[in-house]
Amino acid sequence: MKVLVVGSGGREHALAWRLGQSPKVSEIFIAPGNGGTRLEGINVPIKDDDLPGLVNFAKENKIDLVVAGPELPLVLGIKEALSKEGIPCFGPGAYAANLEGSKAFSKMVMRDAGVPTAPFKVFDEFDQAKAFVENKGAPIVVKADGLAAGKGVVVASTVEEAIEALDDMMVKREFGTAGERVVVEEALKGEEASFLAFCAGEDYALLPSAQDHKAVGEGDTGPNTGGMGAYSPAPILPREKYEETAELVIKPILKLLADRGEPFTGILYAGLMYTDDGPSVLEYNVRFGDPECQPLLMRLDTDIVEIMLACVENRLPEVEVKLKDETAICVVMAAGGYPASYGKGKEICGIEEAEKLEGVKVFQAGTKYTDGKTLTNGGRVLGVTALGADLGAAQKRAYEAVEKLSFEDAYFRRDIGDKGLKK
Incomplete structure (x- = not known):
């Protein structure tokens, strides 16, 4: 086919x-x-x-x-x-895809489905949003309603920072029409996990937990990016909690959409925050995460075409989704300056050498191939992904591979997976 x-x-x-x-x-x-x-x-x-x-x-x-x-x-x-x-x-x-396409739609669906999520308000007017923020105080989260390439979320530690975010989105239109409407919500404290499932209507097959690293800097500092690395499984969400968590954050969404005559087919991704009160949904995505996709697919041990066909043909329970017991980790090598301005066209060296290491695959993201050379062509350039017997082994192997790769002004976090190792 x-x-x-x-x-x-x-x-x-x-x-x-x-x-x-x-x-x-x-x-x-x-x-x-x-x-x-x-x-x-x-x-x-x-x-x-x-x-x-x-x-x-x-x-x-x-x-x-x-x-x-x-x-x-x-x-x-x-x-x-x-x-x-x-x-x-x-x-x-398209209707179900609005779970990701519209933050306001997503929050309202969560509320209607009874899914745990942070209290929120939706605003179309800057002055009303500003007054709400001034009344509520900080920390507080400001989200552009529409798609903003993973950059339309600001976790503001001060009221001034939140108002600046509102001004950027609603007045200056930094994200175009995506910021015409905003969601302002309570800031949750805790550790994050990503939980994905293959879905077909109300049927689902769970993938193992993963953990993304959104901030550009080590120790989760600096502005948010599209993701600087990920690993799977994530100890914060152990295997014995998968089904219980699915009952809380996957099943209710699938049922609500099916009841509305808009059954969900594909990947449903729940971004979770583990607070003192348990898991709470930060966001839903309607596709594989990036970079979570890379370690998850390294661990997948069933023909992905079989799974996808079972989803689109509405016979998902017929297929067993098997996974390797190993841990996988992905370290993103980015262009210096990302997520702000960065250069392009730098030659990338060492991909073949890195992939000679057992269990390593270098997935290319912001690259292009010109005149026999692989060049940088985006902010996140490479996703260096490795399998290992456990998280420590996978991390060691991934960073060994990173050391074999080079391009001018390359930047990567050196602490991908550290939170999992501490557990």
Whole structure:
């Protein structure tokens, strides 16, 4: 069968790599792809928001399955557009994709489904939001309602910082229309975990827990990024708690959406904060996380095509989702200056050497391949991912691989996985 992966990041490289291991797959296309995805299939110069272009390509090339990597095409309705042509898409429809596409919609769905989440208010007017923040005080969280490439959330430690965030979003429109509406919510304290599940209507198959590292600096300092590294499993959410947690944060959402006639197919991702009162949902995503996807797919021990087809054909309980017992960790190597301004076009060296290490795979994210060279082409450049018998072994192997890689102004956190080791 022929598969089209939509997207251009490290997650899409990991998806294309894993899909390519299926004996069912004869050809993989990635739109638009990056310097690494060309090693797994054929890159196609169609952007992830060009729905007509993607649908036409899928039709003309007789694609059997489309896998939407990022959230944007899902929010725009790629599933519905492909469905009109009889082409299956792994991912939810536009209504359910609003769990990620609109923070306000997501919080209201959580409230309606009885899912634990921080108290919140939604605002369309700057003055009203400002008055609320001044009355509530800090710390407080300000979120742009729409998609802002993972950067539309500010955890403000002071009232002034919160008002500045409101001004950036609602007045200066730093995130365009995404900041026309904002969600202001109570700041929760605790440790985070990511909990993902393959879903088909009200059926789900759980993936192991993971932990992302959002802040750019070691010790979780500095501004938020798209993610500087992740590992799986996360000791904060042990295996014996998976089903109990799913009953709390996965099952109620799937039931509510099914009851509304909008059943969810694809990956449901719950971003959790473990407070003194137990887990609380910070956000939902409607696709694999990036970089959580990379260690999770390193651990997956069932043909991913079998799972995805079972989801789109609504027969998920027929497939057993098996996982390797090993731990996996991903360390992101970023361009110096990220998440603010950074340079591009720096040559990357050492990928082949790093991948000679047992259990190591270098997933490319912000890269391009030009004139026989792999060059930097984004903020998060590489996701250096390793398997190990336990977290300590996986961490040691990942950082061994990082030391074999180089590009000008490369930056990475040296503490990915440390929180898990402390547990």
